[in-house]
Amino acid sequence: MEKYFKIFLDGYYGYWNYLQSEILYPSWHNYFYWLIGLSLLVWMLEVIFPWRKGRPFFRKDFWLDAFYMFFNFFLFSLILYNSLSNVFVEAFNDFLGLFGITNLVAIEVNSWPVWGQFLLLFVVADFIQWNVHRMLHRVPWLWEFHKVHHSVEQMGFAAHLRYHWMETIVYKSVQYIPLAMIGFGLADFFVLHIFTIAIGHLNHANVKISYGPLKYIFNNPVMHTWHHAKHLPKGSHGVNYGISLSLWDYLFGTAYIPNDGENEPLGFDKVEEFPHTFWTQITYPWLRKKNKKA
Numbered sequence: 001m002e003k004y005f006k007i008f009l010d011g012y013y014g015y016w017n018y019l020q021s022e023i024l025y026p027s028w029h030n031y032f033y034w035l036i037g038l039s040l041l042v043w044m045l046e047v048i049f050p051w052r053k054g055r056p057f058f059r060k061d062f063w064l065d066a067f068y069m070f071f072n073f074f075l076f077s078l079i080l081y082n083s084l085s086n087v088f089v090e091a092f093n094d095f096l097g098l099f100g101i102t103n104l105v106a107i108e109v110n111s112w113p114v115w116g117q118f119l120l121l122f123v124v125a126d127f128i129q130w131n132v133h134r135m136l137h138r139v140p141w142l143w144e145f146h147k148v149h150h151s152v153e154q155m156g157f158a159a160h161l162r163y164h165w166m167e168t169i170v171y172k173s174v175q176y177i178p179l180a181m182i183g184f185g186l187a188d189f190f191v192l193h194i195f196t197i198a199i200g201h202l203n204h205a206n207v208k209i210s211y212g213p214l215k216y217i218f219n220n221p222v223m224h225t226w227h228h229a230k231h232l233p234k235g236s237h238g239v240n241y242g243i244s245l246s247l248w249d250y251l252f253g254t255a256y257i258p259n260d261g262e263n264e265p266l267g268f269d270k271v272e273e274f275p276h277t278f279w280t281q282i283t284y285p286w287l288r289k290k291n292k293k294a
């Protein structure tokens, strides 16, 4: 037990030191400044080439989403995630050790060329995420958490990172075992991460880009607008579940783009009654249950 507590604390202080040095020392390998730089870039695109015209400079909920962006990307790790995930990995390895399993790796990719490793990790991780995203829509208690992301009523790049921190936990835990089996462990694929943030920012941006024929491979603002549409095709839990790749939706028949969706109302049924502040939104899934019981 003491061992796990030490890992928890080390994770906490380790991340705190990491975050401090990220902010104090800009470099090319720095998530903090890359996130700010990419955000400013996509924001500029929205201002110069707006898709839906006549939007104010700071659209509805801009500052709420900006806060989510830093909370989900940096602060949540400091408060909880980093420490907990280190403890989980250690406990999981100890658990496997009980059965004499000391190595999960089934495919050794370290000997592959770097681009091959990137490609494999990107495609496998994205496919797992696509499946998790479908679950977030289908499983009622998960949907209560995912509603935070779908409470966006006006698209803009920062909406990308408006989501409940439970999503981080769900996505990462489901991904952990398959990725550990391919031998990726907790490796840091910086470029890949930056690439997926760029695609995600663009998917939510108020710019009309659909990448021509590449739209069958990459998710894009037009396709993702329909993911956020308030009115879904009858009997469906959702459409266009893709994160970075749109490919899975075309392969498995969940792609749905009836028109460009420029003026399509976004959100879900009774979205106007959904809480509007950070704190009320992240406590909503639990408080909602209490209210229901009462």
Ligand SMILES: [Zn+2]
Residues within 6 Å of the ligand: 133, 136, 137, 146, 149, 150, 227, 238
């Ligand atoms: Zn969704």
Ligand SMILES: [Zn+2]
Residues within 6 Å of the ligand: 149, 159, 160, 204, 224, 227, 228
């Ligand atoms: Zn979205």
